[in-house]
Amino acid sequence: MFAAVSVFAIFACLLFGGVRLGYNISMDGKVITTVSSKNVYYSACEIVAQIVEGDDVLSVLPEIEIEAVVTADDTVNNCDEVVNAIIDNTDEIVWASRLHINGEAYGCAEPEALEAALEARRTAFDIPGAVCKSEFADEVLVEEGYFIKDEVDGISALSESIALIKVKTVVTESRLQSVPYQTVTQKTSEKPAGYVSVSRQGVCGTVEIKTDIIYINGEETDRITTSSKVTAEPVNEIITVGTARTSGAGARAVLKFPLPAGVWEISCPFGKGGHKGVDLRAPHGTPIMAAAGGTVTLAGVYRNYGNCVIIDHGNGFSTLYAHASSLCVRQGDKVSAGEVIALVGSTGYSTGNHLHFEVYVGENRVNPQPYIGL
Numbered sequence: 001m002f003a004a005v006s007v008f009a010i011f012a013c014l015l016f017g018g019v020r021l022g023y024n025i026s027m028d029g030k031v032i033t034t035v036s037s038k039n040v041y042y043s044a045c046e047i048v049a050q051i052v053e054g055d056d057v058l059s060v061l062p063e064i065e066i067e068a069v070v071t072a073d074d075t076v077n078n079c080d081e082v083v084n085a086i087i088d089n090t091d092e093i094v095w096a097s098r099l100h101i102n103g104e105a106y107g108c109a110e111p112e113a114l115e116a117a118l119e120a121r122r123t124a125f126d127i128p129g130a131v132c133k134s135e136f137a138d139e140v141l142v143e144e145g146y147f148i149k150d151e152v153d154g155i156s157a158l159s160e161s162i163a164l165i166k167v168k169t170v171v172t173e174s175r176l177q178s179v180p181y182q183t184v185t186q187k188t189s190e191k192p193a194g195y196v197s198v199s200r201q202g203v204c205g206t207v208e209i210k211t212d213i214i215y216i217n218g219e220e221t222d223r224i225t226t227s228s229k230v231t232a233e234p235v236n237e238i239i240t241v242g243t244a245r246t247s248g249a250g251a252r253a254v255l256k257f258p259l260p261a262g263v264w265e266i267s268c269p270f271g272k273g274g275h276k277g278v279d280l281r282a283p284h285g286t287p288i289m290a291a292a293g294g295t296v297t298l299a300g301v302y303r304n305y306g307n308c309v310i311i312d313h314g315n316g317f318s319t320l321y322a323h324a325s326s327l328c329v330r331q332g333d334k335v336s337a338g339e340v341i342a343l344v345g346s347t348g349y350s351t352g353n354h355l356h357f358e359v360y361v362g363e364n365r366v367n368p369q370p371y372i373g374l
C-alpha cells in the first residue's frame, strides 16, 4: 500500500509538480552535482579530459557515487556546470601557467609567481633614473589553463630557464649639442682697405638630440638617433671688411678733414724722417674737429704731443690730435664726426702752430693722409 502511494505520488509529481528523476553525483560523500542523466556526467568527464593538461586526466578524478533521486527540474546541471563542478572538486586539478620560450614548452608554475618572475627578468637591465623601455628579445608565451597537479613544477624549477631569456632594453637619452655659427663677411666702402672688425659676435645654437641606446642583456648593441630638434638657432658672426682705397688713383677720404677748409697747409708729410703723422700748419686757435665719431680716450698733456686728444672710433681704429693750444673735450666724452675737440696751438715738442694728426689701425700708426683725402 505504502509503495503504491509512493509510486503514485512520484508520478503525480512528475506530471504536475515540475519535478523529475535525476542523479546526484557525490565525491567523498559530498554531492557535487545533480544531472538529468548519467550520460551528462560522462560527457562532462570527457570534456574535463580535453581541457585539463596532462596524461590520463580521468585517472585523477576522485571516485564517485551515483544516486537516483527525484529532483526539481531547475536544479539539474547542464554539461558546462558539471565540468566546473568536477574541476572545482578535484584537488589534483589546478589552474596554472605554462611557460613557452621560442616555441618550446618549459613547465608550469603558479600564474602569479610566473608573472612576477618574468616581470623581474624583463626589467632586470633597466637603468635606474633613465627612460627605459624593456621587452623580451626571445619569444615568450604564457599559456594559462588547468593542469594536473603533477605537471606543475613550481617557479623554482623554472628560474634557470627564465634567467636565460634574452632581454632588450631601450634607454632613451636626451642631450643638448652645440651648433656652430657661420661667419659672414660684409664689405663696406665706409672703412679703409685693411680694416677688419667683428661687428657682431657669433653665438652658438643648440640642438636637442634624442638617442635610443639598445642593450641586449645589458650589453649595448646599437644607438639610434630618433630625433634632433633645434632649441636655439645660431647667430651668425658678422665681420666687416673695409674696401675704401686709401692711396693711389680713386682714393677717397673715409675720415672727415680735422681742420676747416682753406686755413691749413701740409708742413710735414707722413714718413718724412720717420714722421708718424701729418703736420697741418694752421693759425693759433683754429678749431680742430673729430675726424669721426667715437669716445675720447685721452685729453691732456701726452709725451711730446703737448695738449693731445685721442679718439677711439671702435674696432681698433683711432685718431690722435696733437700740440693744441687748448682742449674742448675730456676723457670719456662721446664725440661725433666734425665736433670741435681742441684749438690749434704749439704745445709740446713743436716749433710753430700746427695740428699733428695720426691714424691708428690696431697698434699700428698708418699713413693718415689718404684717410683725409690727401
Ligand SMILES: [Zn+2]
Pocket (backbone or CB within 6 Å): 268, 275, 277, 278, 279, 356, 357
Ligand atoms: Zn708732427
